Amino acid sequence: MEFLQFLSWACIVFTVGMFSTGLTDLKKMRATQSADNVQFLPFLTTCLNNLGWLYYGLLKKDGTLVLVNTIGAALQVLYIVAYCHYTKSKRRVSAQALAAGVLLFGAWVYFSLFLTRGELQLAQLGLVCSVFTITMYLSPLAGLVEMVRSGSVERLSFPLAVATFLTSSSWTLYGLQLQDYYIMVPNTPGIITSLIRFFLFWRFASVNQDAPTYKLVQM
Template identity: 80%
Template sequence: MEFLQFLSCACIVFTVGMFSTGLTDLKKMRASKSAENVQFLPFLTTCLNNMGWLYYGLLKSDGTLVLVNVIGACLQLLYIFFYCHYIKDKRRVTSQALLAGGVLCGGWLYFSVLLPQGESQLAQLGLACSLFTVSMYLSPLADLMEIVRSGSVERLSFSLTVATFLTSTSWTLYGLQLQDFYIMIPNTPGIVTSLIRFFLFWRFASASEVMPSYKLIHI
């Protein structure tokens, strides 16, 4: 098996596995008939991220990007559907969903209609997707600072940290093989933040704390 094909398979397996951690939240919502203890924005922002990278993959004719983000978008839409079904405050969720829909439509209008097809369209879309991905990887830094202050890693998921490290590493290597810096560069912060989390587990966690706990968060 060629190295690029191996990386493609690794990207698919690790990324789909990471997206699937939300199934635990879905199971929790169905069991309790409530979505009060589940975060909605990670589902919504991840779905937008999937849509952007899906379009980028279609423009580049990259089957790996297309497959991963089709699966990811479908899973996020499933989580969103169940969240909207079980949440009591539907007005807040509806307004956030409408805002996300407006952003998605505006992005599609700009990149598909206003921009001419070609390298400029691909470059600007890649840059937008990269910036959005970097912001998602860096978003938990405030929580990491709080963990350092409190000396507790209870809010961290060790299994998700491992999944994030494997996923971001495989995408970074995949982008490097393709010489596509829009894929490579935004996944590098995922490696860095994962290493920081590993250090925090080593520094603060007891053996009982380093247990699998699947929780969908920004990565």
């Protein structure tokens, strides 16, 4: 039980720290009064992911999932509101946010009204959240392949790679302790992609030692 409590706190600290990396983009938008060099979709998809896991945590009565994803969703909403304020492409951003809202409402209707509370509801929601999380962890792979081709890690964030590794590892162990494979399995790709990032830093960071080897970017 003590180890599970330790893992719970590790999940909270590491995950909130990873979500807080978006504050760098928020600071950049405020400083430049523009969202031109900031990506919107990572904020939106992370918010959807947080809300899905928040619902899963509420159904399972898991305080760690509820707390982490409440904070995560609140931060993503803050980033989304800031982006909408500073962006020049308000119509495109509004369309994407509306589509996400429709998707979220449809998912809520299905899981809340069409499925009765119980193991089936929890299993289907866990499966959807797992697939979504795996997709998010694997989405940067195309960029990593391009970095291998170019031999440059300028756009890669070493602090974010460390945060992702610690977060994924803590959630994987947490899910293993609870024997909840919906938590454990989707976080495994995060460990793998983080190790790939570490390898790229080791392999290419010394190519251009006069130039900065990395900078913070939104995952």
